[in-house]
Amino acid sequence: MRFLNLFSEFIGKTFAIWTLLFALLGFFSPQLFVPLKDLIVYFLGIIMFGMGLTLTVKDFSEVVKKPLQVLLGVCAQFIIMPLLALALVKLFNIDPLLALGVVLVGSCPGGTSSNVITYLSRGDVALSVTITSITTLLAPFMTPLLLKLLAAESIDVSFYAMMMSIINFVIVPIALGLVVRLLLGARVATITPVLPIVSVAGIVMIVAIVVALNQARLQETGLIIIGIVILHNTFGYLFGYIIARIMGLGLAQRKAISIEVGMQNSGLGAALASKHFDPIVAVPSALFSVWHNISGAILANFYAKLNDKK
Template sequence: MRALAALSRFVGNTFAYWVLLYAVLAFLFPSWFIGLRILIVPLLGLVMFGMGLTLKLDDFSEVMHHPWRVALGVIAHFVIMPGMAWLLCQLFHLPPEIALGVILVGCCPSGTSSSVMTWLAKGDLALSVAISALTTLLAPLLTPALIWLLAAAWLPVSFLEMFWSILQLVILPIVLGVIAQRLLRERVQFVVDVLPLVSVISIVMIVCAVVAVSQAKIAESGLLIMAVVILHNSFGYLLGYYTGKLFKLPLAQRKSLSLEIGMQNSGLGAALASAHFSPLAAVPSALFSVWHNISGALLSTYFRKMEPEVMVAEDKPVVR
């Protein structure tokens, strides 16, 4: 059991490498992975169920202690990422299905690995978890509403169908996970210990399925989509960090905002695109999943080395 838990920690810490490795394999040998497409929705549900197993009431204590910081993170997330997605689609004159896919991933809640990156970056973990949880719980309303508002110019979007999809894909599994945790308590601890392994395998399989199904389209326009994905993710980090700076948040909170805003639940984006649009619309989410785990690991390493500013007020040092 300890060996399995240790393996789970190792795989969780090397998440980015596994996603990148298998994305390349799926591109080179799509026939190996194309059958996984039927598992996209169940796999995302499994990841969300695992998230529910780890959620506790204490995770929302930050909302009570510093509600304005959490509100700032949630509002900034649902303004910056959808807004940047729409702007990039306009600047690059993206084809309709790709544009919809970029906007779709931009309208998703915070990424499932953003809290891990925040912890590695020595950010404010409580703030990160609260923002992740609230953006996820608000996703059934805000994600389809924003997609309808921003993407309807490219392709028809059904708010109601996406609302029900997100309830089934996200909220229902999370609620079941929370109930299981409350009923079984310590008996689920072993499951929690191996959750990083389960989550990594699930996300890797989702990415492989999307890449395999869309291999020809990626070969044709993959560089353009990748450039947009990198810009989208980078501006999310940058604007998230400077939003915290604008509101004079301490360094740890600025790190949290940067990572929470820049990292998206790209698994949800891929599942929604596959269910409601086309495999091509899922490609930006798949590439985002590959890229943001690499960039998040690099940024958290950089953030970890940053020293908090020390401001002198009268005769007492104040750490920010």
């Protein structure tokens, strides 16, 4: 068990490296991953099931304790990132399908890795977990709605079909995880060391498959879309922090909201793009997965050094 805990901790800390490694593997050896394209939704389901196993009623207690902070984080998540995405695709005037992919990842809920980054940043972890949980539960309604509002001009978006996909990919696995946790009780502690390994494996496989499917197109559009992803993520962190500061929140809460806004559930974006649109639409989500884990590690190191002025 000790070895498993140490190995799990190592995998968690080197998440960004594994994501980058598998992205490169998917690019240079696409034949290894293209046949696995139909497994993307299952990998996402496994990740969400693991999230369900870690959730408790206590994780939602912040809604009662700090309702305004939670509301601010949820609103910031579903306003800042979608509007940033729209502004960036308009500014750079990119291919409509890639633009749809940027708006899609911007319309997704917060990423599960944001809780780890908040912890490493010495931020408010309870607030982070609550915001991630609430935005994830709202995703079946909010993500298709935002896509319909912001991207309906460029492509036909089926609100109902996408809502049902998110319920099947996200809500059902999370609910199953919660049920298993209730049934196992304290015994769930024997499973939890494996969850970071499973989550990392799921994300890196999704990234590798998406990159492999779009290897040829990435050679043509890679640099500009990488630049847009970096700007999207960076401004998400920045505007999240600024909004939280304007609203008078403490440093720990500002860190949490900044990270929640900047880090997306890009696995969900890739799964939705693969199921409902052209494979190229999944590229921004795959690149976001690679980059936000790298930037998150850098930001955590910077935030951890910040302290409240007494």
